[in-house]
Amino acid sequence: MHKLFYPESVVVYGVSNSPTNLGRTIIQNLEHFKFKGHIHAVGSESGDLNGRKIFPGLEEIEGIPDLAVILIPARSVPEALEACGEKGIRYAIIESGGFNEFGGQGLALQQQVMDIARKWGIRFVGPNCIGIINMENSLALPFSLLDASIFKKGSISIVSQSGGFVVDALHLLLSEKIGVNKVISMGNKLDFNENDYLEFLLSDPGTKIIVLYLENISDGRRLMSLAGKTGKPIIVLKANIGAESHQAAQFHTAALAGDDAVADAALKQACMHRVQNMQEMLDFAKIFSLPLLKGPNLAIISRSGGYAVMLADAVHRYGFRLAKMSDVFFDMVGAEARAGVIRMTNPLDLGDVFNVDFYLRLVERALQEETVDGLVFNHAIIFDTDVEPTHRLISSSMELAVKYGKPVVFRMLPIDEWLMHGPIFSEADYALKALSKSLTHYNKLQERDRSNKPGLITPPISSDQIVIRNSADVLDVLRAYGLSVADYELVNDLSECLRAAEKIGYPVALKTASKDIIHKTEAGGVRLNIENPEELERAFLAMHSATRKHRNKEDGGFLVQKMAPAGLEVFIGGKQDPEFGPVILFGLGGIFLEVLKDISMRIAPIDERVASEMIEEIKGHLLLKGFRGRQEADVSFLIKCLIRISQLLTDHSEIKNLDLNPLIVLEKGRGGMIVDAKMEIALS
Incomplete structure (x- = not known):
């Protein structure tokens, strides 16, 4: 990417003598900033711009320019890019709009551009952007006229999906005499994206502080990986907050881990600093200059x-x-x-x-x-x-x-x-x-x-072994990952139910095993603290009748489960995020989850230190430490559970949603157990 920022020669497509011509403005910016490389102008007609020849095509230009800046109608961009490829130009900035941001014909043009770029090995910025600035070599390529006299070279570099943000950020920084180093308007980021620019800037000696404006994230895990390898502060203004999952009613995780909540947790986990407005961006840029x-x-x-x-x-x-x-x-x-x-x-x-x-x-x-x-x-x-x-x-x-x-x-x-x-x-x-x-x-x-990387275990089960037909299948998966689950048996009829309870030992719980019943208690699908066979028979017959329409031959019908001892109820959840991959959540169960939404969240996998952070982060963590006479909970058991669930989510990207609610944590040294769980597998 070095030649993109440090070209020795630049050709600008779309230049004319018209006072309103934007290609002309790009040439003027290069001249006003005193760019020392060769500058060439190409227009639809031959001409002259303040003594600089406007060529009708690339073939008349001597040598091979390092960088082409294209600002012409979108329909003409493929032809211009083809000419660049034939000339030997391997870097381009496509400032023209009219591509995937408009759909329809724009999408077809976009595909043409991508095909031509791959054919010739051209890497490009944009389209639909205002170009780049590099104060190290006075390269200034925006199509709006800039006042070179107010620009100051500094240590802050800006990468933005919005040209408007670039303009405002420059005005704000320069008005306070804060210099910039490099500025990149990504536009539609059809080829290069924020991670490519970030990787370059992390190794760039002139860049000490990085500002990112993002409306979507191309590859969240790569972004976190890059940020995790640097000491340079990265300030992020993330806009375009996504809506929560449509499955929020079915899984607590889906409701709590909306798109923006995940992004917020991921940026924080990777030591990036999220800001909500331009003022915070300015303030953080100031403080990191010290x-x-x-x-x-x-x-x-x-x-x-x-x-x-x-x-x-x-x-x-x-x-x-x-x-x-x-x-x-x-x-x-x-x-x-x-x-x-x-x-x-x-x-x-x-x-x-x-x-x-x-x-x-x-x-x-x-x-x-x-x-x-x-x-x-x-x-x-x-x-x-x-x-x-x-x-x-x-x-x-x-x-x-x-x-x-x-x-x-x-x-x-x-x-x-x-x-x-x-x-x-x-x-x-x-x-x-x-x-x-x-x-x-x-x-x-x-x-x-x-910190050490998480000590991951060999996956105990393969993806083809995870088939979720009923709640017992979910508990089987959790048990395979070394998680403590209250004893259970899947049964179909009353006689099997009675035998299972005798084997497990009273008191027991009886639950519907149907994965189609989301709110089991409301549907009459849960009975707790059953003390003897007579109570169990009455409970079974009532539940059999109440849940008849939801059961089928495959789901097994009912779950007989050993009643867990009294302890503190907690929640662990997981989901696959489209931008960041596996996400794990933790919070107290019951009212703390339903009403207060007191949770912590991280991108998986996690290690012991991160698991401890998650526990300490929630407002209700004092209850785990023995608040007002309560016994201290077994936090080490809880840490192990968080690590193993993060491993499960990392191993199996097909797990779309996972809720462990409740997980009972007992007194210190006594462990705990999972008593209920839901899992959704993505359809392949």
């Missing part, structure tokens, strides 16, 4: 008592701690104070200390404190004489941040345009939220370095 925050202890220095309080509130809200400052630090403040009105605390209200140059010395002293992981400085320009010292304060503080490896952020309103640079936040909440992402990123990288 050294990562390596601990929760912050020093707060403020030129305003009110903002000191607001910053302290935000410290608490985002889970930080106020660092304990040394006497040396406070003695330094006291030596500068005049009226003795400053309270020597953290947060520090500077009171009557108005010397901005002194603030810089104070910043360095704070960063030298071993107890301080990062610094937030609330500043305001009070006097006209503060402007120049404030500029020195901000720029020098950035140098100190790098020197000490600790972030320094400013809460202030930059009233001068030239102050709009660096980690300046207009709100205390914005600053602390951004810092929390910095700490999260650092902690995730540390965890990843310590």
Whole structure:
């Protein structure tokens, strides 16, 4: 992909002398940005553009251009791409619209483009995009005229499915004097997709921070794999939130793990940082331009008592701690104070200390404190004489941040345009939220370095052995994966039912085994705590009558099951997501699942560390630890269950949905057991 971003020669298709011609604008952008490579123009008619010849075709151009930019009517794109192939051009950017976004004839044109590209080995960006920018070599290919004077080379690269997002993101970043490195408008991503660009940018020395705008994800598992191999922060704005599965009424998993919920969990698991809007994107880009925050202890220095309080509130809200400052630090403040009105605390209200140059010395002293992981400085320009010292304060503080490896952020309103640079936040909440992402990123990288890949077992059963005719078949699969299941037998008639109960031992539960009955209790298909044969006979006859219309010869009819001892009910679910593959869910059962929807979610497979995270993540996890006199639950048993279910889902992509509800967890050291489960197998 190197030649795509670093071509030595570019040819632009669709250029004319018309003032409204968009191909002409691409040429102008290359000239204004001072692209040093060769620039060629091709149009439907020969001509001249400000002294540059417009060729009627590629055959008249000497040599082979590295990159073709095509902006002509969609119907003419296949012919142009064919000409590129014959010329020997192997990279193209198709900025024209009118393909699969319109359906019908556009789909046919799209297939033509793909066929021609494969024929000649051409790789391309788009179609339906605004091109790419590379500030390293002044390559600027959008068809809207750009002001080269405001562009600044930086370390942020943008990959976007939307041209409009690219334009707005550039305006926002450049307005705050934040430079960009590379910008890619993917468009319909018919050939190259976000993973291809991400893979390139991860190895690109000029890119330190990556911003992704996605409306759909081409290959979720590859995206997670790439993100999992880098320390570069990846900021993701994921739009186009998908609807939940139409089978939500049948499986809790389908209802809880909607498309967007899965994407959210996957991005978090892969240490990508999801944002909801452009403001968050900007704030996270700012914070990741600084050294990562390596601990929760912050020093707060403020030129305003009110903002000191607001910053302290935000410290608490985002889970930080106020660092304990040394006497040396406070003695330094006291030596500068005049009226003795400053309270020597953290947060520090500077009171009557108005010397901005002194603030810089104070910043360095704070960063030298071993107890301080990062610094937030609330500043305001009070006097006209503060402007120049404030500029020195901000720029020098950035140098100190790098020197000490600790972030320094400013809460202030930059009233001068030239102050709009660096980690300046207009709100205390914005600053602390951004810092929390910095700490999260650092902690995730540390965890990843310590983590081992899941120790997967050899699949105990093959896919052709998974045939789900009834609930007993589901329990058979779970038992094959080493999961503890309450003893059960499948029966057809009353005599078999009585013999099975005698063998298992009372008390027992009687359930319909039909996979067609989703809500068994409501259909009269569940009876619990049956103590003797007489109760069992009455229960069987009543259930036989109530469920007659749902049963058939294959489903086996009924399940006799040993009653599980009292314990804590939990839920484990699984599904196959079209973008990320196998997904596993965990939560408490009963009302916690039905009403509160208190769940955690991960992409499978998972290891012991991730399983533990899932358990700790739910709000009700304290119940597992023995809340208010309850016995501590067997969490190690639960971790084993989560790992084995994630293995099952990974081994068998044909499992479309899986619900274990309830799984009974007993006291610590006593394990637990699955008492009910549903499984849906995708039709091949």
